[in-house]
Amino acid sequence: MIQPIIENSYLVEINLGTLAAQKQINFNFIPQLEGSIIYGIQTFSLGDNLVSPNGSAVVGTTGLASINVTFSVGDNQDIYLMSCSDLRSANISGFVRMFANKRLNLTKSFITINSVTNLNANESILFQFLYRRA
Amino acid sequence: MNNPREFNNVYTVKYIAAAQSTIAVNKKNYFTGYPFLRFITPKAISINNILNSAIRDSSYINISDIKGNIRLFNYSMSDLYLTDDYPTAKLRLVNIEGIDLLNSYWTLTGTPFSVVTESTLFTLSFYY
Numbered sequence: 001m002i003q004p005i006i007e008n009s010y011l012v013e014i015n016l017g018t019l020a021a022q023k024q025i026n027f028n029f030i031p032q033l034e035g036s037i038i039y040g041i042q043t044f045s046l047g048d049n050l051v052s053p054n055g056s057a058v059v060g061t062t063g064l065a066s067i068n069v070t071f072s073v074g075d076n077q078d079i080y081l082m083s084c085s086d087l088r089s090a091n092i093s094g095f096v097r098m099f100a101n102k103r104l105n106l107t108k109s110f111i112t113i114n115s116v117t118n119l120n121a122n123e124s125i126l127f128q129f130l131y132r133r134a
Numbered sequence: 135m136n137n138p139r140e141f142n143n144v145y146t147v148k149y150i151a152a153a154q155s156t157i158a159v160n161k162k163n164y165f166t167g168y169p170f171l172r173f174i175t176p177k178a179i180s181i182n183n184i185l186n187s188a189i190r191d192s193s194y195i196n197i198s199d200i201k202g203n204i205r206l207f208n209y210s211m212s213d214l215y216l217t218d219d220y221p222t223a224k225l226r227l228v229n230i231e232g233i234d235l236l237n238s239y240w241t242l243t244g245t246p247f248s249v250v251t252e253s254t255l256f257t258l259s260f261y262y
Contacts (some may be wrong), residue, residue, distance in 0.1 A: 003226075003227055004182065004227070005227045005228065005229045006206070006226060006227060006228040006229070007205070007228070007229050007230070008203075008206070008207075009205070009206045009207060009209050010207045010208075010246050010258065011194065011207060011208035011209065011210070017166060032207070042213070043208055044212075044213070048190055048191070048210060048212045048213065049192065049210055050188075050191040051191070051192045051243040051244035053150065053194055053208050053241070053243055054243075055159070055160075055243055055244070075178060076196060089224075094224035095225075105140050126210070128209070128210065128213070
């Protein structure tokens with residue numbers, strides 16, 4: 001498995017707010033990532049970062065397993081309900097999951113809370129996008 | 135470790151905090167004192183020698199290039215940390231054409247960190 005060469009990275013935070021099973025939360029519009037080519041995505045857990053940049057507690061390692069993510073390219077859901085645990089480097093021998101140059105439509109991408117088990121209200125989940133400008 | 139790159143140089147920057155100082159939350163802590171590192175093109179970056187786990191777990195690094203673009207935005211410090219405590223740690227490879235270290239900084243979230251005696255809070259290594 002090869003590792004990505006990081007040209008740019010951008011950390012995006014989604015706050016879970018109140019918890020409910022099957023709740024979906026869309027990504028916000030991120031101008032820096034608009035039209036950019038995304039080739040690596042990471043998540044972090046409490047085991048990596050205790051506090052998010054906005055000062056919220058970060059979802060725990062077991063909590064990550066309760067969240068899936070769907071990434072859209074245009075209107076197509078190219079990455080559908082992927083486990084957030086699988087995007088955490090520490091879970092996959094320190095590697096970074098790489099993708100084939102996706103121009104993600106973040107506002108049509110979302111996370112899904114499968115189960116509220118191991119999650120707490122107002123925790124944040126962190127996504128780190130590795131990207132290059134088109 | 136899968137490491138496709140060879141390095142000619144490694145230079146390590148220390149972030150030193152003064153005695154009786156406090157690292158405030160969300161303050162931009164700039165890297166000063168290393169002007170000769172301004173225009174290098176690093177192939178990899180790592181963090182080591184973190185004084186306290188509270189810094190490792192709650193800090194984010196922003197690395198700027200010479201054009202003023204923040205190339206690494208809020209990059210997790212723990213993700214750059216290489217230590218035996220993290221046996222799965224991989225060196226993070228980068229391609230940033232000319233860093234501007236004087237315009238790069240790190241921020242602490244969570245709670246303020248008090249420094250009793252002058253200390254190196256962490257070291258930041260550039261492989262180039």
